[in-house]
Each structure stands twice: as structure tokens, then as C-alpha cells.
Amino acid sequence: MSRPVEIVLVYQSLLGIYGDRGNAMVLLKRLEWRGIDATLTIVEPGEPLPATGSVYLLGGGEDAAQISAVRELKADGNLFRGLENGAALFAVCAGYQICGQTFTVGERDEVIEGLGLLDVTTRRGTERAVGEILTRWQRPDGSETLITGFENHGGFTYLGQGATPLAQVELGIGNADDGTEGAVQGRVIGTYPHGPVLARNAALADHVLEVALERTLEPLPRPEVDELHRQRVAFVRRQGLRA
Amino acid sequence: MISATLARRATPAALPLAVRLRLELATVAGNVAAFASRLANKGSGASIRGQVLTRIEPQAFSLLVRGRRIVAVSGTNGKTTTTHLLAAAIRAGLGGESGRMVTNADGANLHYGIASALSQARRADIAVLETDERVVSDMIAHGRPEILVLLNFSRDQLDRHHEIKALGRSWRIALERAGEAGPTVIANADDPLVVWAAGTAAHVIWVNTATLWNADAALCPACGTVLRRVNQSDGDNGTWDCPGCELTQPPASYVVGDGSIRLPDGSIVTPELQVPGSFNVSNAACALAAAIEFGVDPSVAVMGMRTVTAPAGRFASATFAGTTVRLLLAKNPAGWAEALPLAASDPVILAIDSVAADGKDVSWLWDVEYEQLAGRTVIATGPRAQDLAVRLSYAGVEHVAVPDLREAISAAGGAPRRSGSPPGAIDLIATYTPFQKLLKLAGLR
Numbered sequence: 044m045s046r047p048v049e050i051v052l053v054y055q056s057l058l059g060i061y062g063d064r065g066n067a068m069v070l071l072k073r074l075e076w077r078g079i080d081a082t083l084t085i086v087e088p089g090e091p092l093p094a095t096g097s098v099y100l101l102g103g104g105e106d107a108a109q110i111s112a113v114r115e116l117k118a119d120g121n122l123f124r125g126l127e128n129g130a131a132l133f134a135v136c137a138g139y140q141i142c143g144q145t146f147t148v149g150e151r152d153e154v155i156e157g158l159g160l161l162d163v164t165t166r167r168g169t170e171r172a173v174g175e176i177l178t179r180w181q182r183p184d185g186s187e188t189l190i191t192g193f194e195n196h197g198g199f200t201y202l203g204q205g206a207t208p209l210a211q212v213e214l215g216i217g218n219a220d221d222g223t224e225g226a227v228q229g230r231v232i233g234t235y236p237h238g239p240v241l242a243r244n245a246a247l248a249d250h251v252l253e254v255a256l257e258r259t260l261e262p263l264p265r266p267e268v269d270e271l272h273r274q275r276v277a278f279v280r281r282q283g284l285r286a
Numbered sequence: 287m288i289s290a291t292l293a294r295r296a297t298p299a300a301l302p303l304a305v306r307l308r309l310e311l312a313t314v315a316g317n318v319a320a321f322a323s324r325l326a327n328k329g330s331g332a333s334i335r336g337q338v339l340t341r342i343e344p345q346a347f348s349l350l351v352r353g354r355r356i357v358a359v360s361g362t363n364g365k366t367t368t369t370h371l372l373a374a375a376i377r378a379g380l381g382g383e384s385g386r387m388v389t390n391a392d393g394a395n396l397h398y399g400i401a402s403a404l405s406q407a408r409r410a411d412i413a414v415l416e417t418d419e420r421v422v423s424d425m426i427a428h429g430r431p432e433i434l435v436l437l438n439f440s441r442d443q444l445d446r447h448h449e450i451k452a453l454g455r456s457w458r459i460a461l462e463r464a465g466e467a468g469p470t471v472i473a474n475a476d477d478p479l480v481v482w483a484a485g486t487a488a489h490v491i492w493v494n495t496a497t498l499w500n501a502d503a504a505l506c507p508a509c510g511t512v513l514r515r516v517n518q519s520d521g522d523n524g525t526w527d528c529p530g531c532e533l534t535q536p537p538a539s540y541v542v543g544d545g546s547i548r549l550p551d552g553s554i555v556t557p558e559l560q561v562p563g564s565f566n567v568s569n570a571a572c573a574l575a576a577a578i579e580f581g582v583d584p585s586v587a588v589m590g591m592r593t594v595t596a597p598a599g600r601f602a603s604a605t606f607a608g609t610t611v612r613l614l615l616a617k618n619p620a621g622w623a624e625a626l627p628l629a630a631s632d633p634v635i636l637a638i639d640s641v642a643a644d645g646k647d648v649s650w651l652w653d654v655e656y657e658q659l660a661g662r663t664v665i666a667t668g669p670r671a672q673d674l675a676v677r678l679s680y681a682g683v684e685h686v687a688v689p690d691l692r693e694a695i696s697a698a699g700g701a702p703r704r705s706g707s708p709p710g711a712i713d714l715i716a717t718y719t720p721f722q723k724l725l726k727l728a729g730l731r
């Protein structure tokens with residue numbers, strides 16, 4: 044029998060202030076509901092990460108937490124080993140920013156070196172992006188799916204040659220109010236929306252799992268989840284038209 | 287007999303005649319607006335009164351807090367209940383002179399709400415004021431409170447307040463400026479951010495509230511190092527400490543444990559409150575410390591606190607079309623962690639909204655352990671019922687989504703009670719906006 048699929052939730056107390064642990068619960072349940080053996084490993088600062096993860100998750104956090112997380116993850120090293128072993132990394136908001144080359148924190152815009160897993164850089168934006176966001180995500184098969192979430196970030200993220208945007212913004216700010224949202228580079232996906240985004244967007248959740256498992260998953264009909272997706276898309280479009 | 291501390295009267299603020307007249311006029315205009323608001327059935331009118339008052343006299347807040355003996359209460363969770371407990375304790379201490387005291391019992395705790403309450407009691411020389419976290423600095427600067435209670439700090443409405451640490455920093459600066467003349471701070475020693483914020487105060491009384499070190503205090507607010515727990519043992523949660531700097535959990539004068547409060551002299555007080563939950567014993571400990579510091583006899587203070595039943599509608603019972611519900615308020619993950627274990631009914635109703643006062647981002651639903659409701663039926667209601675439904679679905683909790691509040695209550699009333707379900711009211715936990723709506727529907731505000 045094969046080993047269970049290991050979901051690794053990284054540093055909840057540092058990078059998890061926006062309910063980001065929900066992304067881990069969603070991935071775990073969507074595997075279990077399909078009858079696939081899965082485990083959730085929650086790692087706090089000071090504890091070693093496993094190098095055996097299939098999916099690593101980073102979430103949102105404050106400035107000091109970002110610096111601390113980068114320091115700990117570099118010292119630990121197992122996130123990098125896990126990715127070399129073929130794992131996927133799904134990083135949200137502050138977690139997305141620290142995956143980049145550099146990002147800034149604090150009043151004085153101190154430049155901090157990131158994990159270097161995504162060819163992106165983050166600098167203080169012209170205004171804080173706070174509110175519902177709606178994007179169009181092109182799936183690997185070429186079809187388009189709407190992604191709904193709630194963005195809340197002060198940094199603007201700029202993509203280099205090595206990274207491609209995850210999605211195009213329909214309503215909201217996204218990376219840097221430049222029409223793009225998120226970044227993809229190999230098996231690393233960075234994105235801004237909370238919600239948590241995988242709870243609102245089942246298709247994206249399954250995509251993350253498919254990237255990690257390198258296989259296509261059976262469809263998992265859950266009308267309740269689809270209904271939430273429908274409601275949020277309708278809400279943000281209504282709100283967008285009013286603005 | 288009233289203690290000398292309690293008996294001392296504040297010196298009324300001497301205002302120039304023109305200012306006094308403008309304040310009178312503003313108060314009258316505010317009262318008219320509040321009356322109109324009540325006639326239109328739009329609530330108590332406290333907020334409208336404060337707004338009108340402040341439009342006519344922009345300095346209303348600072349003029350009205352001046353020249354009173356102020357006891358202020360702030361923190362993320364529990365400030366309304368703590369303010370009620372503390373006001374009841376001081377009222378009991380004042381006895382026949384209780385008319386000397388004013389409080390903003392309705393929970394309106396911003397500049398407007400505070401000015402509104404104070405404008406209605408110009409002669410009251412003692413003010414017990416629930417104070418929003420963002421108003422604490424102004425309260426320290428203008429009101430020069432004698433006592434400031436700092437309960438706790440946790441995530442709340444991150445779409446508006448991005449970093450809770452920034453608030454803590456503003457408290458530090460205000461307390462440092464106030465210096466030796468600043469308030470005696472009654473502070474929760476269990477909360478690292480509170481300890482750091484109170485660190486610049488000249489006088490602090492620490493309370494060990496026996497609240498668990500929460501998920502919002504992972505990093506040292508002073509130096510950013512990951513905090514650790516020390517001296518943990520069976521049944522003892524130990525204390526927190528920063529390995530990176532000198533910030534550490536201070537030894538407390540008041541200690542909460544097993545539903546009781548140990549006072550500085552070693553005596554043990556069991557508050558036996560009417561408001562439920564161990565977190566309210568912690569709130570009572572802070573209120574008691576403040577009341578004693580203000581000159582109230584401990585046993586008199588406790589007797590006063592026992593009269594508090596439903597502060598600003600919290601824990602109140604209300605009947606809607608024949609179905610009785612008990613109203614519980616939960617504004618953030620820490621509040622839900624307190625409220626959920628109290629809600630024992632089956633079915634149980636959970637009401638979620640996401641307008642500004644609730645926080646527009648409902649991602650926090652995933653930080654609440656709804657898994658503990660497994661085995662019971664949840665009726666999810668409010669405009670964000672579907673978000674909750676999905677959360678409950680992933681949590682493995684049986685549920686039904688009924689967005690309309692009244693329909694949800696009648697659905698709960700019609701649902702069969704499971705065997706073993708406690709008799710009596712159906713528990714309803716709500717975020718801020720549905721909670722206020724229900725109070726209004728029930729005629730409780």
C-alpha cells in the first residue's frame with residue numbers, strides 16, 4: 044500500500060491569521076471524500092518540517108511573522124527538500140510574498156530576502172488592497188474558471204521572467220493592479236485571495252492536489268460548495284457594477 | 287460606610303462660558319436627534335446623539351471626559367461585560383450615592399458613544415467607560431483616567447485593523463506620555479501583547495486570568511522572537527517567556543483558578559456570577575481588581591457584580607413567534623472559542639454576517655473549531671450562511687442553511703429536540719450585526 048498523501052500546514056501561528064488553515068482542511072477532506080488516504084501535519088516554528096510532504100501550505104501574516112518565517116524555513120531546509128522531491132507548494136498572501144526574491148516590511152520599507160521559490164518581488168503598493176476579488180483562471184486543459192476570494196494586502200507583487208500569472212483580474216487589485224493575479228512557477232503557486240480560497244474554489248483545490256499527485260482526480264460533486272462559489276461571484280459582480 | 291478613596295469627589299472642569307453654552311446647545315440638539323431616532327424605531331439613538339453633539343461641539347469628547355474620575359475598560363473581547371461588572375461593583379460601593387456614577391452601558395464605546403453617555407449625566411463625577419481599543423490613547427490623553435483595565439488583544443476585523451500590534455504600540459506611547467500622572471493599569475498578565483502595551487505605564491496591577499496563550503500571540507511584540515511556554519506541568523499551563531529579550535509573563539497580584547479569584551492578601555473569592563462561562567470569571571477578576579483599587583470593599587464589589595444578568599443583551603433570552611432563544615455574541619475567533627462551549631442546545635443556531643461591523647472577510651470561520659458541534663444539528667443563518675454551511679460540511683457537522691433570521695429561529699423551534707438535549711432555550715450565537723438585529727426585534731434595545 045502506498046504512503047498517505049501528506050498535507051503540511053506550515054507555521055499556523057505565524058502565517059495563518061486569515062483562516063488559512065482552511066485550505067489544509069479542504070485539501071485533506073477532498074482526498075478523504077475520494078477514498079484517498081491522507082494526513083495533515085501541522086508544523087509550528089521551532090519544530091522541523093517533514094521533507095515528505097505532498098503539499099505544503101503557507102498563509103497570511105504580519106510583517107514580523109514574515110521575517111521570522113523566512114528565517115526559520117531557511118534554517119530548517121525541509122521545505123526546499125520536499126519541493127525537490129516533487130511536492131507542490133500553495134502559498135497565500137504573506138506566504139506568497141515570502142516565496143519571492145525580495146519583499147518589504149515596516150514603515151521604512153526594509154527590503155527582506157525571500158525564499159526564492161517564485162521569480163517575483165513585492166514592494167509597498169500605492170494603496171492597500173482590501174475587498175472581494177474575482178479572477179479568471181485558465182486551467183491546464185485550456186478551460187476558464189472564475190476564482191473568488193477576499194484580498195487584504197499592502198504589498199504589490201511584480202512578476203519576473205521565471206513566473207507566470209495564475210489568473211487575470213476581473214474585479215479587484217491582484218498582484219499590482221496590473222490585471223494579473225498570483226504566480227506559478229513549476230509546482231509552486233502563489234496567490235493573494237483568502238476566503239479561504241480553496242474552500243470557495245473547489246476546482247483550484249483539486250488542481251493543487253492534481254499538481255502534487257501528478258494525476259487526474261475523479262470529479263467530486265458538492266452542490267453546497269458550488270452554491271457558495273455562485274453566491275460570491277454574483278456578489279462581487281453586483282458590487283463591482285455599483286462601484 | 288464609603289471608603290475615603292471612593293468618597294473623594296472630582297473637581298468639575300472649569301469651562302469658559304462660551305464653551306459651556308455651546309456644549310449645552312449641542313447636548314440639547316443631540317437629545318432631539320436621539321429622540322427622533324427612537325421614534326423612528328432606529329435603536330437607542332446613542333450614536334446619533336454623539337454624532338450631532340460632536341458636529342456642533344467638535345471637542346465634545348475631550349470636554350465631557352474632563353474633570354471626572356474615570357475608570358476605562360478596553361480590550362478585544364469582554365469589555366462590555368467587564369464594564370457592566372465594574373459599574374455594578376462601584377455602584378454597590380457608592381450605595382446611596384450611586385447617582386455620582388455614569389457608564390456607557392449600551393456598549394457604544396467610540397468617541398461618539400462615550401460623549402453621548404457623558405452628556406446625559408453632566409453632574410456625575412465618576413465615569414465607568416467601555417472604551418474601544420482605538421480610543422484608548424485619546425482617553426488617556428484627555429480623560430486622564432485613574433484606572434485603565436486592559437483585558438486582552440486578539441484578531442478582530444482584519445479588513446479594518448491590519449496589525450493588532452499597531453494598536454498596542456499606540457497604548458504604549460500614550461501611557462509613556464502620561465508618565466507618573468497616568469492611570470493605574472489593571473492588565474492581563476497572560477496576554478503578551480497586553481503586557482508589552484502596559485510596559486510603559488507607571489503603575490500596573492497584573493491579573494493572571496488563566497486564559498490560554500492564544501494563537502494571536504506567537505511572536506514577541508517587542509523583538510519578534512517566537513515566544514515559548516515555561517514551567518508547564520500537569521494541569522498547569524505554565525507561563526510565557528521571550529527567549530529573545532527580557533519580556534516575560536509578570537507575576538500577578540490577582541490570580542484566577544477553578545472559578546475563583548485569589549486576591550493580593552491571599553483570600554479567595556468565588557464570584558458566583560449570573561453571566562456564564564469561565565471567561566467571565568476572568569473578566570470579573572479584572573473588574574474586581576479595578577473596583578478594589580477604586581476603593582470598593584471586595585465583598586461589596588462581588589455582591590454588586592452578582593446583580594449583572596445580561597450586559598447589553600449578551601446571554602439574554604428572547605422569544606420570537608413562540609420560540610425562545612438565548613442570545614450569545616461572538617465577534618472573532620477568540621469570542622467563538624468562548625461562546626461555543628456554552629451553547630449546549632440541539633439544534634443550535636449560528637448567525638453570520640459580514641458588513642463592516644462584523645468584518646467583511648469571513649475567512650475566520652476556519653479558525654473556529656466548529657468540529658466540536660459534531661453530533662448536533664446546526665441551523666446556519668444570516669447573509670453568510672452559505673460560507674458557514676461549507677465550513678460545517680468540511681467539519682462533518684450536520685446542518686441546514688436558512689439565511690433569514692426569523693425563519694431560522696422558527697425552523698429551530700419546529701425541529702425535534704434530540705433525546706439528551708438540555709431543555710429550555712435554543713442557543714443562538716451571532717456575530718455583531720445579527721446580534722444587534724435580534725435585540726431590536728426582541729425589543730431589548
Ligand SMILES: [Zn+2]
Binds near residue numbers: 528529533
Ligand atoms: Zn522579545
